[in-house]
Amino acid sequence: MNKYYLKQSGRLLLPLAAAAALLAACGGSDSASTATSGSQTAVNYGSGSVFQVGTTSFDANLPAEPTLPADTAVCASLQASNNLVSRPDGSLPPEADPSKTGVSVAVDAATANPDQARIQAALDACGAAVDAEVGAKIAAADAAATAAQVAAAAKNVNIAGVSGEELAKPAYQASKYAVRLVVNASGPGNGFISGPLTLPSGVTLWIDKGVTLYASRDAKAYAPKVAGPYCANTAVSATKAGSSSNCLPLIGGTNMVNAAVMGDGRIDSRGYAEIVTTDKLYPLMKVDLTCSNTYTAYATGKQAADGVSCDNGGTVVDSKSSSRNMSWWDLAYLGNMVQNGATGTGSQSNFRMMVFNYAKNLTLYRISLHNSANFHVVPSGVDGLTVWGVKVQTPSLAAFANPAGNGNPLYTGAVFTEDNVKNTDAFDPGSAAKAIQDNLGTGSVSKSAAKMSFDGYLKNFVFAYNYVSTGDDDMAFKGSANPTPAGSGLFSIDGKRDVRADRKYGMIVAHNHIYWGHGISVGSETNAGVTNVEVYDNSFLHSEEGLRIKSDYARGGEVSNIHYNNICIKDAQNALLFTPYYSTKALPAAGPLFPNFHDITLDNVRIQGNSAVKLQGFQANTGGFSNPQYPLGMTLNNVVADEPDLISVISSDAALIIKGVNLPLTATVDNRNVLTGVPTKAVDPAKVLDCSRAYVDFPSIGASNFFGSSWDSNR
Template sequence: MKKQDNKLQGARLALPMLAVAASLAACGGGNGGSAESAVTYTAGSVFQVGTTSFDPNLPPEPTLPSESAVCATLEASNNLVSRPDGSLPPEADPSKSGVGVAVDPATANPDQARIQAALDACGALVDSEVGAKIASADAAATAAQVAAAKPNVNIAGVSGEELAKPQYRASKYAVRLVVNSKGPGNGFITGPLTLPSGVTLWIDKGVTMYATRDAKAFAPNLNGPYCANTAVSASKAGSSGNCLPLIGGNNLVNSAVMGDGRIDSRAYAEIVTTDKLYPLMKVDMTCSNTYTSYAAGKQAADGTSCDNGGTVVDSKSSARNMTWWDLAYLGNMVQNGTTGYGSQSNFRMMVFNYAKNLTLYRITLNNSANFHVVPSGVDGLTVWGVKVQTPSLAAFANPAGNGNPLYTGEVYNEDNVKNTDAFDPGSASKRLDDYLTTGSKSKSATKMAFDGYLKNFVFAYNYVSTGDDDMAFKGSNNPSPAGSGLLAIDGKRDVRSDRKYGMVVAHNHIYWGHGISVGSETNAGVTNVEVYDNSFWRSEEGLRIKSDYARGGEVSNIRYENICIKDALNGLLFTPYYSTKALPANGPLFPNFHDITMNNVRIMGKTTVKLQGFQANTGGYSNPQYPLVMTMNNVVADDPSAINVISSDAKLTIKGVNLPLVATADNRNVINGVPTKAVDPNKVVDCSKAFVDFPAIGASNYFGSTWDSQR
């Protein structure tokens, strides 16, 4: 297994390619361009993906806090010791199924109160030391921006770049979770936590923070919204928004989650409740109570229709309770397909809204019940050296499932761990003036401004394997005033002086999952994104842009460079026909993908390449054609005959491309240039060291010592 540099740094040194002149042989098809006699490479060395050690185009690597910066250190209880597979033993927090049965809060959720108390105390210290400085800087910046305001431009207040300076960071700002100093304890079990502004949650090496299995913890309000269901009425689907996230934070400055430990949401494990009346679904599709009776403090009689997606209340059922992934599969794959309204009310691992400087660093994330990390409206979002592996080995060791954890009897795979996106960064829905969150029940004294944009985003040196999107830019919300003409995500907006690009995805290793994506929501627009030096190994998708005319919009100036893709189901997937989601009331939103560039992309193994624009007059609407406008330079397959190409409504400019692209009137393709077999993949990009085993991180490593040996 390849050993990575300790600093987890790599580089895009923009090394040009070895000068060669190769005679061309047409690869078939293709028209609309003149034949070429040679492919020319720029003098220099072929770029080697996944091996460099420094990137001058990125900001400095984050660092862990110093010992002196720690507000509080919490030791794990010796009652919680992770098994070698990464799970907790059944006796650590026992399951109890059935009607009128509750688990003990002391074992189901022993650590939430003390972790939150430490975070709150640390947040208060941070606010007392630097809160006034932050407020003063924001007031001055806001006043200057108002004085110089242009129409339709959001007021951002003080920039994240300014707030990154030392004077805005408190001397003590971290809460550290550590192994027990006198015993084997290395686990914490917690319910939802609020991350205060300026505070770092530091999960130390060897420590795992587990999510409680108590559904009530994620839905504390008696009258809803209710968590752990697939429907909340006979006609209304469930939603992750019904649940509190495991870690949440709004209106933050200089907050972080980091360390060499793990967070495991345990979506593979049976859901329980500390309230005997809280309704849960069981794998035989019955339920333990109804929300109507629960809100009234009563137990519904057997045979009463469920209102959580199940059938009827059954006190005699001996079936186990659902797991979070049972609910996800049931809601998305079964009920949604038959009724159109099914969806899971599962909690997300992390949700952050409106922040300036938010960092995830070196932490390992496993087994989220829904999306892992959902940050919206962040100026200065850094995800660096993070590992996401879902499902992990702990999921396969789930005692309740006996090796077949889903209620269907299936073993976990990439198709049935639904909606476990790793990272879904996006803009927020509007500009905001609000108080900073200084604790779970406290706010700052003064409001500050957030413009709602996603800006200065770095996604670098990460290892990701999950059941859905590995990373997806969500262009669904636009905080810009109407008529501004601004796109929601723009990599050229307010780029900081310590980096070259405002939106970067670089030096990552992607395994299972849907690859690096834009969409599916593109209605508010995404532009100016740099994606370089990434590898995709046995992923479902590699490079992807997806939308449809229920949520379409402009996607432009997306640049891919120095990419290695091996044994992917869909190496390249660009489609405006992502789903048949119902159209909005005001009519269709047409996807428009243009000015997309690929340089030095190598595809190894059998795969599908789908390149589609949006056809004119689609769905009975009088819309123009929105072709996929893409330039492809040195995009090659080691074996072009192993590439299945699906293409329509595309306007492609190609050079040094050996994919079997064909321009015909039937599929409305225009190809400027001619495919060639003469290009040598080894002189396009070096993939010899791009594909490495998922890093050995103990129990989180899916199959133990290597990634490849048992795939």
């Protein structure tokens, strides 16, 4: 704790710990008087007032909150089977979709995947009805906008067609557009088990309160083609790693307008559960690392002999193995933490919960998401992406109960933790690979008659009022694909591109509660650039990282004009982590790419408890390459730690402008740090951010985690 005071400009400055005690004694902190101004509630601290994180219920910077559909907007309601009843821990009992013992034994499709066909049929019928009612209007609006854009702008490198803002108007929404999953009206049934679903354009999948949509454990459902690509492995040959792109997502959609997944129910991908197959020849890996068959034999309809080398990441075929099959998280841990480190060719082929490509107006609202086998939500090239009031918690209590065929933890014997369920990112929004003109997807096998234009950019993104705790990135902007020609000077993610009239900014991350995970990130895919992002009024409790920008010279790219404001971070391993040295991936064939982070601003950030801070730019002539220095250009205003002596700092190649900062930052020649301004352990209490109401328990969602029904904000 600091032992001294500093007096400047006639004002007494106190160490933050002392200031907090004084404020509490004088009515500050939790007992402070409050004053409401507009949509925000501030706490009065004598001569000044500061923002109180976590109390804003209305924000004029944001568009209107989404709403659930009216009952009259429902195309179809599907009732859960009384054979599927969630246990109090959120899992299904083993008898709901039982495994079968032995090698090369198929499970019954009737229990492994009972609901996919009827849910998809309802979605397809609703999609066809929506297209019949408003498809022509949407196509006409797009054709007119596209023609005008082509005629007016020779320099327009990407034709966007009709805007999502225009398509949000009632004229383009059908009278009936929702498929609703509900509890059984005459019994206890409240669960659905489904393989991959296609969300049609214009349709909302509404999962009602008390309902859980469980992912099927059938690996074959996510890799239906006999000739591949193959799902549920860590490799597809001796030299080629697995990939999530080998698997269909649980919910997917392409070329969509006005689609949504919402409701007060849950989706559980059951990454913890033993993988099974409805095809006895489909190769699965066992926890003893043997396999049941090879892909080579499977493709010809044969069973490989014992002792033949596996081609799915396992060792050898063993028909006599009594070990259980791997779970999805077993594969993720094996591929990422074991095989990738040893051979460089390991990575899991696990299905993602949701993947959406090319959309205008895509909404996730109030739904709870759990236990994805890989990333939870991956939306690319969306104009009007709204994630509002969503809860993500992985692993949930169901993962610890884990009754679906094994009742075991990881194949290593380790109990699940928030950090060993690998690659379970919550939200990874980004740009798409290119601009396209294509037909809207109106069903799983149907498309609209007319084509729509999509420019491939991520635009008008709102991430607000969410609660997230997962085993990897909580939210990460991915600037990995560039839908514009090289040299155009455009960023793949730009918060000033086509900002709608109903919001102030084009990229907003606000009013969220983040728990375990890698925080709010940019990257590591930054090669196409990320700029003009607003991140404000967010809290981080017990997170691995808080605020992070990450890249490396396998990716490169420019990240600029990222503004963080009113951020509370408590007991994070790394409160601030800005580094261009994220990984050691192989360099592109054309040579290294150099990350460039600049014009990054942190205003009003408070760090509580032990933590680390890393502020790094890219050093000149790094790694044997001849390259200029790209210093981290950052401004820090009122960035304070309650106990700065507990904050460890690593900083290099950084040009920092600081004011009201008590972090132990220093200007050093050896590390090429340049500071404008002087850090001090004493701070102005009138400017200290109020975090007294920032940290809350994870909301009760029926089943939560190993430690109880909710996260304890005081643990």
